Amino acid sequence: MLTQLYIQNIAVIEKTSIEFQPGFNIFTGETGAGKSILIDAISAVLGFRTSRDLIRTGADKAIVTALFDHLSQDTIDALTGFGYEPEEDGTLLLSRELTTEGKNTCKIGGRPATVSILREVADTLINIHGQHDNQALMVSEKHIKFIDSFADVDELLTRYKELYTQLLNIKRExxxxxxxxxxxxxxxxxxxxxxxxxxxxxxxxxxxxxLIAQKKRIGNAAKIVASIAEADIALNGDDETEGLVATLSTAKDAITTAGRYFTDLEEMAARIDEIYYELREYASDIHSYTADLEFNEGDINRIEMRLDMIYKLKQKYGTSVEEILSFLKKATEELSSINQSDELQHKLNVQLAHLTRNAQKLAEELSERRNRAAAQFTSAVGEELKFLDMPFVRLEVKNDVGELSNDGIDNMEFMISTNPGEPPKSLSKIASGGELSRIMLSLKNVIADKDQVGTLIFDEIDTGVSGRAAQKIGQKLKQVSKGRQIICVTHLAQVACYANHHLLIEKNVRNNRTYTEVRALSSIERVQEIARIIGGADITDTVLKNAEEMLNLAQKQS
Structure with missing residues (x-):
């Protein structure tokens, strides 16, 4: 059961804390006061998809927290399944924070959680039924979901869908x-x-x-060879040029000869002689380098051709050698598959036949349980409709059995007859807005008996009804609230007067800013609010007496 809701910076709600009571809780307020924003805030903390636009203008973040007690076994199982647990006092706190930067922080019991985990846990705590649910009744393909919820076929349906998925995969193969x-x-x-x-x-x-590394090394080697060859020619000469060693030898011999006659040149001759032998040694070493660093023109051509081939393959099969080899593997597998297609096809056909038989068997079992449940479901809904002043409305389930599909072999659609003697027709074609509201309430009440969800929220479920029909809806919600908590947003006095706990949503403007606030009403304030709903702006003594009488009558009937 939801005991407390804290909202901060959600749309026009700056900050508010709402206390809920067991039984029937009602929200009323002027049009535009923010009743829909309240539902948006609850949806956010339950893990539903939301938008940053929900954050109050000028605020950096929005926060919603919800406190629950009297947790069902389904909730406890969901919590322990995800590694969470209730507080020692048996309560559970859910929270969600939204920021303008798009950051989304969820917590369960103070511990971080993902939105999907938050949603799964919340699904065991609260069911929200809004006006959009009525539109689901207009889509026949969604009717089967109601029957499945009532029939409690989740485990069987899951097994069937797993088989059907395998069957589709085999068909694609x-x-x-x-x-x-x-x-x-x-x-x-x-x-x-x-x-x-x-x-x-x-x-x-x-x-x-x-190859690229080799090409680089060879390219540098060619430069070295060319430079050493040039140095070798300069030192040792070639066929056309006398090298530096030979020239220096000639100079050395000439100075030595001159030194025999001119003693001052003897020292110079000795020094040149040393330089000559040192230079000749260097020249010999450099000449040997030219032999050791021979450059083969064919090597660079081979590398260039190999790189060119790889480049062309990359243009066809991938951006790297790894991708080319991966393409080769896939192509080889595909070719093998095609060459073996006859054998593979036979194998797949055997698997398909086996899966089809098993899926058909499960689909038929599913259909049988749905058909049995449909009879009980329509009977239970009929009783609800009688209570809601629709005694002559008869709901039937039309089932056009067909081929295997994602939901089995059943194509179920709700059909109604609104008057005795009239054949049932498609619900989507003949039901009015008020009828849809009461039919939806009946369906939800019947399905609600099948689960342990402790809180049901109805967002203007009474749209399109008035008078006695509205009073009946109030009585039904009051009746349901004896077994679980009901929170209802309404614009009808006939519904509001049956509540145990009345909350008012009102909008105020202060310093050119709009603020929405929520507060619980006292007995006197409640009479005044019921009178406002009945009489609008002009609340006379007669209207006040009518409001007080409605409240007293509702409490006596309760």
């Missing part, structure tokens, strides 16, 4: 096998060419990087 012969021949030729081209290339994973 068969479609791949069932390509026509011309297409098959084309694919075989193409794949064979692609596989041969890549296989013949004999690629290695790191080959491209190694």
């Amino acid at each position: 068969l479609e791949k096998c069932n390509i026509d012969e011309a297409e098959k021949a084309y694919r075989i030729d193409l794949l064979t060419y692609q596989i041969d081209e890549i296989t013949d290339a004999d690629l290695k994973t790191d080959e491209e990087e190694e």
Whole structure:
């Protein structure tokens, strides 16, 4: 049961804390006071999809927290399944924070949680029924969901859907096998060419990087060889040029000869002689380098051709050698699959037949349980409708059994007859807005008996009704609230007067800012609010007496 709701910076609500009571809680207020915002805030803390636009203008973040007690076993099981647990006093706090930057923080019992976990836990705590639910009745494809909820076939339906998913996967595999012969021949030729081209290339994973490195080294080696060759010619000469060593030898001999006659040159001759032998040694070493660093022009051509081939393969099959090899693997597998398609097709057909038999068996079991439940469901809904002043409305479930589909073999649609003797017709074609509201309330009440959800929220479920029908809705909500907590947003006095706890939503303007506040009404204030709903702006003594009489009568009937 929801005991407290705290809202901060949600739309026009700056800050408010709302206390809820067991039984029947009602919200009323002027049009535009913010009743829908209250439902948006509750939806947010329950993990429903929300928007940053919900954050109050000028605020950085919005916060909603909800405190629950008297937790059901379903809630406790959901909590423990995700690794959470209630507080020692048996309560549970859910919270959600939204920021203008888009950050979304959820907590369960003070511990971080994801939105999806928050939603799954919240689904065991509260069910929200709004005006949009009435529209679900207008879509026949959604009717089967009501029957499934009543029939309690979740486990069976899950098993069926798992089989049906496998069945669809097998069908898709068969479609791949069932390509026509011309297409098959084309694919075989193409794949064979692609596989041969890549296989013949004999690629290695790191080959491209190694080739680029070799090319760089060879390129540098060529420069070295050229430079050393130039130095060798300068020192040792060639066929056309006398090198520096020979020139220095000539100079050395000439100075030595001159030194025999001119003693001052003897020292110089000795020094030149030393330089000559040192230079000749260097020249010999440099000449040997030219032999050791021979450059093969064919090596660079081989590398260039290999890199060019890899480049062309990358243009066809991927942006790297790894991707080319991955393409080769897939192409080989596809070719093998095509070549073995007859064998594979036979295997898949056997699996398909097996899955179809099992799925058909489960679908028929599901259909049988749905049909049994449909009879009980329509009977229970009929009793609800009688109470809601629709004694002649008869609800039936039309089931057009068909082929296997995601929901089984059933195509269920609600049909109603609104007057005795009239054949049932499609609900979506003949029901009025007021009838839809009461039919939806009846459906929800019947389904609610099947779960342990402690709180039901009705957002203007009384739309389109008035008078005695509205009073009946109030009585029904009061009746249901004896077994669980009811929170209802209404605009009808006939509904509001049956509540145990009346909350007023009112909008005020202060300093050119709009503020929505929520407060519990005293007995006197409650009479005045019921009178406002009845009489509008002009609240006379007669209207006040009528409001007081309505409240007293509702309490006596309760």
